[in-house]
Amino acid sequence: MTRTVRSTCPYCGTGCGVLLTPTDTGLDVKGDPDHPANFGRLCSKGSALGETVGLGSRLMSPQVDGADSDWDSALQLVADKFSDTLAEHGPDSVAFYLSGQLLTEDYYVANKLIKGFMGSANVDTNSRLCMASTVAGHKRAFGTDTVPQTYEDIEEADLVVLVGSNLAWCHPVLYQRLLAAREKHGTKIVVIDPRRTATCDAADLHLPLASGSDVALFNHLLTQLYENGALDAEYLANVNGFDEALHTAFCSDVSVTGLDPRDIKTFCDLFTRTEKTVTLFSQGVNQSSSGADKVNAILNCHLATGRIGKPGCGPLSITGQPNAMGGREVGGLANMLACHLDLENAEHRAAVRGFWNAPAMPEAAGLKAVDMFRAVGTGQIKALWIIHTNPAVSMPDAEAVRATIKGCDFVVVSDVTGATDTARLADVLLPATAWAEKDGSVTNTDRTISRQRAVLPAPGHARPDWDQLAEVGRRMGWKDAFDFISPAEIFREYAALSGIAAGFDRDFDISGLAELSDEGYAGLEPARWPISARRQGGRFFADGQFFHADGKAKMLAVSYRAPEAKTGPRYPFRLNTGRVRDQWHTMTRTALSPRLSAHLAEPFVEIHPTDARQLEIKSNDLVRLRSPQGQSILRARITDAVQTGSLFAPIHWTGETAPAARICDTIASVVDPVSGQPETKAAVVSATKYQAAWYGFAVSSSEFKPTSEYWAQARTTAGFRAELAGAEAPEDWTTAARDMFGLPDAEAQVLQDKARGVARIALYQDGILLAALFVAPQPVGLMRDYAATLPGTSASDALTGRAPADMPDPGPTLCSCFNVGVNTILTAIETQGLLTVDAIGAALQAGTNCGSCKPELAALLAQTQRLEAAE
Structure with a gap:
């Protein structure tokens, strides 16, 4: 008899409950409606857990x-x-x-x-x-590493300030709880992040501050709380270090944030007049050479106002791991x-x-x-x-x-x-x-x-x-x-x-x-600690009782320190790193799921259009990043989501999936002097176009390992796909394809124009496509998501790289939860007259599970509306 087991999701620190049921093909995974973290919701990664329990790559014996x-x-x-x-x-x-x-x-x-x-x-x-910087900040302020708040505070707050947290992608279930609270009682949302992320889609205010300048912003906030009478004198009787912290804050220069003074005032006014304020902070705060000071700058503002440990009111660090x-x-x-x-x-x-x-x-x-x-x-x-x-x-x-x-x-x-x-x-x-x-x-x-x-x-x-x-x-x-x-x-x-x-x-x-x-x-x-005869769960510190020897909290006098690595002529760009929506750490689990790899199948670097023009880099070019430590090669994504002079790249790819794109090869081992946490969001790099002699795209029914300088491989429902590029082309592409796929005896179908540097090779056995390679002197143009479905089929026309006229191409996956492609969504918008994200959800289910694709759905709608207006 099949039994369902209650367990916990193994991804982020949200700690979602899951219901697991073994099936003939693997594992059925659903959200646990009775778990207090998620009440049945799961993100795209959690929803795909059943696809990650196969034994193909398992270590079976010592x-x-x-x-x-x-x-x-x-x-x-x-x-x-x-x-x-x-x-x-x-x-x-x-x-x-x-x-x-x-x-x-x-x-x-x-x-x-x-x-x-x-x-x-x-x-x-x-x-x-x-999270080491949060641990250090908590201990300095509270005497212990105590998280004062609970998830319920997200729903009870009137203002939620997100600092260094792309909640929509990194903690989607918490983001959905926040959006539900906003829908219910109008919660205001402020996002503080150098980069415009998916989380900014729902924000009332986005503050794109200069990298590492959080302390300057929160020091300024502390001075404004003081000048506008928002401090809690009674609560401050239980806090040491206030005078020193305030004096240092007045000596700070908020202009180093690079923010518009009007936006700074809007933020300070919102925080000042909103008693029920929760500040959520995560890796953008912690992963810094001044991470602990950033944490304490945030805690200072909550301690000074007594806004801590109360319903809808306090600081809440969002942990990264389960x-x-x-x-x-x-x-x-x-x-x-x-x-x-x-x-x-x-x-x-x-x-x-x-x-x-x-x-x-x-x-x-x-x-x-x-x-x-x-x-x-x-x-x-x-x-x-x-x-x-x-x-x-x-x-x-x-x-x-x-x-x-x-x-x-x-x-x-x-x-x-x-x-x-x-x-x-x-x-x-x-x-x-x-x-x-x-x-x-x-x-x-x-x-x-x-x-x-x-x-x-x-x-x-x-x-x-x-x-x-x-x-x-x-x-x-x-x-x-x-x-x-x-x-x-x-x-x-x-x-x-x-x-x-x-x-x-x-x-x-x-x-x-x-x-x-x-x-x-x-x-x-599920039970929230403490769990003892003295106390059961709840929040900490509303009573002004802390864990330092004198029972009081400590405010820290902290000053802005720029990131340790300095940009200059040799390394002019500031590199920010982070996660993408559907992958986890170094992908040993998520890369096993075809639908999680379908959204962003390749490592990339985000570059502002102005910088891209100066570097003569176009969308889909490959870019070589160099730092004093090492180098990486990544696909260019040109976007104004990053600021000029700044780049963003994800952390996930490895020697197993894209060896040239291991981004931490470029990160210096600079650490916060208090917490020991590395500064992984403020490296300095140069960026140049990778001068490839050829580009390739490959599909195969089985895993293969290319030998070119650049390659990035991802799992598909039919096998594997890979992007390729190299500085030197082989003498014979058919031989190279046979060697790469390990198919020396397969029947080959070849289209080649040596003068133009174009080659297409399909390898068959008994009429079934085993693998195909598409090569050109520039990024290969073909329907990648269609081509990736062909291995294991007869696919006699594989070399066209295009779907037949009577077969719709769904396009790149946008909603991983329900495997809905961009072209499917665009067609539905056009043919069904869909005008809202909710309407897309009703028609296609896209965005109705974890909701982390909603910003991208909104962007598609805006794109189609702009095109219609231009016609």
Whole structure:
């Protein structure tokens, strides 16, 4: 009998509930209508989760030095190597690098093992690249890393200020909650972002400030709140540092933002007169060399007005990963202990060490991510364990990071696949259970703990991460401490430790779950912490009680600091990086879904039209970006969504999907001095047209690996598609096509004009198209989305690259949730007289699920209306 399992989506920090039902072909995924984060809604990525659970790229058994091994041999090798390294070189010679993809129970065991038993604080997480500046800002202001607000505040606010957050694309379900609130009671929306994003579509005001100038803007806001009598004197009695913060704010120069003074005044007036104001902030704030100061500049304005911890009123950081919060709770960062205790506090260390009965505990913070990989490169760290993350692509100065990992004495990688840039550098690969096979818990942005429940069996010899870690702990001699038999047992220990932390007046306390039975854990409903005899959920700080020793908050005197890297004649452009709507991190999961790859199938760089003209770059040209660290090649998208002198490129493509487009190769390893978070949104680069001798487009029924300088491959419903380009053309395109596709004996259909540099080759077997290559001296013109459907069919006319007259071409996918193409939408607008986005939704379903394509639908409508007006 088929059963439906309640679980949690593995993508962003929204923490949406999902209903999972195994089917004959995979997994049916629906939103959980009873989950308090999403009430049944899912974004395009969540909706496509069922397409990502195939086993084609799965790592099925342990591998040692590239050869299949068994668990006993592999884990003994890991235990021996770490034991020997500790014995010979001490605890500073080992390190773990973890991920927000881990469940809380996995995270807990990892931190217990390395901090309490190996005695090393060299454990960090890719959350360092995501939310570390918020952690630092919270701790400086509140005394703990406390998120004061809840999702309900989005609906209750009269003004929502989005800072450095493309909510429409990166957290679409929260964006839909915001739009619903606006529809219900007229919530005003302000977006503060250097780039015009999809989120700006619904904004009452967009402030395109200069990169990195957030502190100057919020300092100015603080002065205006003061001058207009909006401060809360009674609340400020519970706040230290006000005078210094205000004095520094008055010394700030808001003109560095580059904003129109009238827009600045509009924003300040809105904030001043709107008591119920929520400020949502995310990666655009955090990923900066002044990220922690940006966070504190925002918090200063809420503390000064007492607008914090109240319904519809306060700051809310939006986390990027599904369990970044859980990692923060268990001490996943190098400068933290479990349960929000402080590593460098002797009493806290003694309490955790005593609870664990641990033989060792580091007394100082370990190496944060950037410094950790530097230490790998210098040979200080000699044994490294990387779990569920891809630092060879995602770290700044990624080319150098790849070299350091490759040169490390001993590298272990636990992951679901061996096909990542990082996994290919490992000495030992350990197959882990994937999202739909995992059992444990996660914590979302607003402190809600949800259960992750397994719905599919673990394939091959895959094992849970906590199980791998615990077994290594046992083999290293700490049997009793790591004698875990289930996630429920780990969770109970963790919850009990939180009760001890609460005795130090910490915010995090789930001790009310410390006696949870296995049955109770299995059926645990979503619950917002704290969960204890003293307190259940809710908001923090409305009462003016904080977690510093004196019980007060702290306002910080912060000043604007420009991004560390400076533009100049050699590197004249400021490069911003971020996510796209339908992809996630380095695409090890989302790239498995054809419909998620259909919206934006290729890496790109956004360039302002003025800059493009000066560079003599046209739309669809390839562009080479160079920085002091490295280079990337990307497709040009010419748009005024970016400012002159600024570029934007997505972070997702890797050596597996587009090796020349790994954007973090161009990012310097500059970090915030407080949080250690890298500045990944303010690199400096040059941009030039890539002078290709030829361009190509290829389709195939099976995966292939081109050898040209530029290629970008994406999965389709019929196989794979790829864009190609090279500086030198091969002598014979038919031979080159056979070699690229690995089809030396296939029947070839060829159209070629050597004088014009045009070639089209289709390869067949028994009348079925296996692959086709289209080449030209400029970007190839053909119906790409149609051509991508042809492999596996007879397709006798494949070389035309165009759909027959009686077959409509849907065009590039715009709505990924329902797989609706641009041409389908344009035809419906024209033939059905559709005048609104809602009308398009009613006719085609486009935009009716997560809604993140609504801005693009609106742009299509505006485009057609402009054309009609011009006729």
